[in-house]
Amino acid sequence: MxxxxxxxxxxxxxxxxxxxxxxxxxxxxxxxxxxxxxxxxxxxxxxxxxxxxxxxxxxxxxxxxxxxxxxxxxxxxxxxxxxxxxxxxxxxxxxxxxxxxxxxxxxxxxxxxxxxxxxxxxxxxRDGGALVDAVAADPDLTERQKQVLLDVYESFRRENAARLSTME
The missing domain is CATH 1.10.260.40 (lambda repressor-like DNA-binding domains)
Structure with a gap:
């Protein structure tokens, strides 16, 4: 075996x-x-x-x-x-x-x-947080004025971002 x-x-x-x-x-x-x-x-x-x-x-x-x-x-x-x-x-x-x-x-x-x-x-x-908060909290502005200010701000941000991206 x-x-x-x-x-x-x-x-x-x-x-x-x-x-x-x-x-x-x-x-x-x-x-x-x-x-x-x-x-x-x-x-x-x-x-x-x-x-x-x-x-x-x-x-x-x-x-x-x-x-x-x-x-x-x-x-x-x-x-x-x-x-x-x-x-x-x-x-x-x-x-x-x-x-x-x-x-x-x-x-x-x-x-x-x-x-x-x-x-x-x-x-x-979020982008522009402090500014958005300040505009939203301002009691002397109407809702329409607040929206216009925020729209202008956002358009400037987009314009600057586009300009920076073309420079690179």
Whole structure:
């Protein structure tokens, strides 16, 4: 009778190595999983840092707008319907306000909620955002005047963009 060759024994040499081979595979897999886990943790940390930076950015922006409006933290908290400590935590980047809270803060600051949404990363910046907001918020202009101003502005932007593209 002929002996059948066990491919694992042939590859690894001895029966003792036959027992070790699966363990080595487990260790290799564990190292791979550990490496992937470390990479995932690093990505999570960078995401957490980006979120924290975004929180500080919106907080700094709110503090700056509050200073421009010459409103105390206490006054803005009352106008926005939030507590002083909560608003302070937002300004220091410790809390991320919801869109609803941002809207209330914008109302208290008398600025557009869209401006806060852009700063918070909820909305993307649109072209001419600050100008459009200023025109839209001006109580001395009629709706027709606002639309004419925005149309003229947009036509100048298109004209300049076309001129720049022909220069390149």
């Amino acid at each position: 002929g002996h059948r060759l066990n491919p694992t024994v042939a590859l690894w040499g001895s029966p003792r190595r036959l027992v070790l081979a699966p363990r080595l595979q487990e260790l290799a897999l564990a190292r791979t999983v550990e490496g992937e886990a470390r990479e995932a943790i690093a990505v999570d940390k960078s995401i957490d840092k980006a979120v924290a930076d975004l929180g500080r950015d919106i907080g700094d922006y709110i503090r700056q707008q509050r200073g421009n409006a010459q409103i105390s933290l206490r006054q803005l908290a009352k106008l926005a319907g939030v507590s002083n400590p909560y608003l302070s935590q937002i300004e220091r980047g410790l809390r991320r306000p919801s869109a609803e809270i941002l809207q209330q803060i914008a109302k208290g600051l008398r600025i557009s909620a869209e401006a806060l949404y852009v700063q918070a990363g909820i909305l993307e910046q």
